[in-house]
Amino acid sequence: MEEVNFKVVQGDTFSIKVTYQNPDGTDINLTNYTARMDVRNEPAGKILCASVTTSSGITIDGVNGELTITFTPAQTRKFTTPSAAYQLQITSQTGQQTTILKGYLSVSPAVVR
Secondary structure, three states, X not given: OEEOOEEEEOOOOEEEXXXXXXXXXXXXXXXXXXXXXXXXXXXXXXOEEEEEEOOEEEEEEOOOOEEEEXXXXXXXXXXXXXXXXXXXXEEOOOOOEEEEEEXXXXXXXXXXX
């Protein structure tokens, strides 16, 4: 699991691409995996700011081990300032869950509304 922090402006589209790899740098095949990314006010926080899944907001290029995660402007407006915590988790066909990325979003309030 890797810990990475990002910057986002409330009300903007926020999109990242993640490539899941083995320690030797080869891509891990994510065919038939699902994924979920939650953004909360703090780690294990009670306030769920937004959530995306492979049903809405996450696409997986399984063979290349790539996940593209996109939050809409309506979703990023709900991110807490000055920061929010996130966790990206994948689930295999057999139900094994693995957190592949987590960290904080440095959230700037929008000037233009």
